[in-house]
Amino acid sequence: xxxxxxxxxxxxxxxxxxxxxxxxxxxxxxxxxxxxxxxxxxxxxxxxxxxxxxxxxxxxxxxxxxxxxxxxxxxxxxxxxxxxxxxxxxxxxxxxxxxxxxxxxxxxxxxxxxxxxxxxxxxxxxxxxxxxxxxxxxxxxxxxxxxxxxxxxxxxxxxxxxxxxxxxxxxxxxxxxxxxxxxxxxxxxxxxxxxxxxxxxxxxxxxxxxxxxxxxxxxxxxxxxxxxxxxxxxxxxxxxxxxxxxxxxxxxxxxxxxxxxxxxxxxxxxxxxxxxxxxxxxxxxxxxxxxxxxxxxxxxxxxxxxxxxxxxxxxxxxxxxxxxxxxxxxxxxxxxxxxxxxxxxxxxxxxxxxxxxxxxxxxxxx
Numbered sequence: 001x002x003x004x005x006x007x008x009x010x011x012x013x014x015x016x017x018x019x020x021x022x023x024x025x026x027x028x029x030x031x032x033x034x035x036x037x038x039x040x041x042x043x044x045x046x047x048x049x050x051x052x053x054x055x056x057x058x059x060x061x062x063x064x065x066x067x068x069x070x071x072x073x074x075x076x077x078x079x080x081x082x083x084x085x086x087x088x089x090x091x092x093x094x095x096x097x098x099x100x101x102x103x104x105x106x107x108x109x110x111x112x113x114x115x116x117x118x119x120x121x122x123x124x125x126x127x128x129x130x131x132x133x134x135x136x137x138x139x140x141x142x143x144x145x146x147x148x149x150x151x152x153x154x155x156x157x158x159x160x161x162x163x164x165x166x167x168x169x170x171x172x173x174x175x176x177x178x179x180x181x182x183x184x185x186x187x188x189x190x191x192x193x194x195x196x197x198x199x200x201x202x203x204x205x206x207x208x209x210x211x212x213x214x215x216x217x218x219x220x221x222x223x224x225x226x227x228x229x230x231x232x233x234x235x236x237x238x239x240x241x242x243x244x245x246x247x248x249x250x251x252x253x254x255x256x257x258x259x260x261x262x263x264x265x266x267x268x269x270x271x272x273x274x275x276x277x278x279x280x281x282x283x284x285x286x287x288x289x290x291x292x293x294x295x296x297x298x299x300x301x302x303x304x305x306x307x308x309x310x311x312x313x314x315x316x317x318x319x320x321x322x323x324x325x326x327x328x329x330x331x332x333x334x335x336x337x338x339x340x341x342x343x344x345x346x347x348x349x350x351x352x353x354x355x356x357x358x359x360x361x362x363x364x365x366x
Contacts, residue, residue: 003018003019004017004019004078010061011061013074013077015076016076016077018079021053021081028046047139053079055108055109055147057079057084059108059150059154060105061077062105063088063104063162065104066104073088073089074086074087075087075323095168095169095170095177096169098169099166102162102169106150106155106162109150109154110151112144112147116144120140120141126141156191157187158184158189159184159213160212164187164188165184167183167184168183168184171183181224184217185217189217189218191213192210192217193210193214194210195207196211227318230313230315230318232313233314234313234314235308235314235341236333238341238349239338240339241339243339243340244264245267246268246301247269247270248276248297249297249298251296252284252287252292252295256293266280268337274335274337275330275332279300279301279302280327283301284300287299305324307329307330307331308341309333310338314349317341318341321343327342327343327344328340329342
C-alpha cells in the first residue's frame with residue numbers, strides 16, 4: 001500500500017504502518033495535552049492507542065496464521081487509523097476454511113479480553129462494568145472493553161467485516177458461492193444504509209462507518225462476480241495480440257515514440273526472441289527526467305517480472321496481475337512472447353462477455 005512504512009516482520013509477514021497513522025497519534029497527543037496540559041497524560045493516551053493497535057495487529061495475525069494453515073500466504077499487514085488490513089493472496093475456496101479464517105480475528109480479541117479480565121481479577125484491579133469504557137477506567141479495563149467492542153463490531157454480518165465473510169461462508173455451504181456473496185453483500189449495504197440514517201440524527205461517525213461498509217460490500221460482490229466470470233477461460237482468449245516491443249539497446253526515446261503513437265503504456269523487452277524485461281511507463285518517466293532520452297532501455301527495464309502462459313486460466317493470472325502491482329503481464333507460449341494481459345483488456349473482455357450473455361438471454365426470451 002502506498003504511503004506505508006515497514007515496521008518489521010512477524011511470522012514472515014511484512015508489517016506496515018500507513019502515514020495517516022501518524023496523524024492519529026498526533027491528534028490523540030494534542031487532544032490529551034489541550035485537555036490536561038500534562039506530559040504524563042499525553043504519554044498514557046498515546047500508550048493506550050498503541051496498545052489498542054497492538055490488539056488490532058494480533059487480530060490480523062489471527063487471520064493470517066489461520067490462512068497459512070490452508071496454504072494461503074499473507075502479502076502484508078497494514079495498520080490504518082480505521083484498523084488493520086491483512087492482504088491474503090486469495091480467500092479460501094472451501095467455505096469451511098473461509099469460516100475459520102474469518103472467525104480467527106475476532107477470536108483473538110475474545111482471548112485478549114478474557115486474559116485481561118483474569119488479570120484484573122487476580123490483581124484486584126477489577127472495576128464494575130458501569131465504571132469502564134473506552135475513555136474511563138483503568139488501562140487494562142479500558143483495553144478489555146475495546147477488545148470486546150472489536151470482536152462484536154467485526155462480527156457484524158456485513159462486508160468487509162469478518163461477520164460478512166462468516167455469513168458468506170455459511171451460505172456458501174448451501175448455495176452457489178456467487179449467490180452467497182450477493183446476499184451477504186446486499187445485507188451489508190442494507191446495514192450501511194441503516195448506519196448512515198442513524199448517523200444523520202445522532203453520531204456523525206456512523207456516517208463514516210456506513211460509507212466504509214457500503215464500499216466494502218460493493219467491492220467484495222464485484223470481485224467475486226469478476227472471478228466467477230473469468231473461471232475456465234484461458235489467457236489466450238483475452239490477451240492482447242497487437243502490441244509493440246523494445247530491445248535492450250533501444251534508446252528511451254523509442255519508447256516515448258511508441259507511447260505517443262498508440263495506447264500501449266508498458267513494453268516487453270525482447271532479446272533473441274525471449275522476454276528479458278519490462279519497461280513501464282512510470283519507470284520511463286522517472287528515467288527521462290534523471291537520465292535523458294538517449295539512455296538505453298536495458299538500464300531502466302525491470303528484470304524481475306511476472307509472466308503468464310497462454311494456456312493458463314485467466315482467473316489466477318488476473319489475481320497475479322493485481323498482486324504484482326503492475327499493469328501488464330507478458331504472455332508466452334513455449335518461451336516465445338505471444339501477447340500481453342493488462343487490467344484494461346481484462347475489463348474490456350468481461351464487458352464484451354457480459355454483452356454477449358445479455359444478447360443470448362434476449363434471443364432466448366424472444
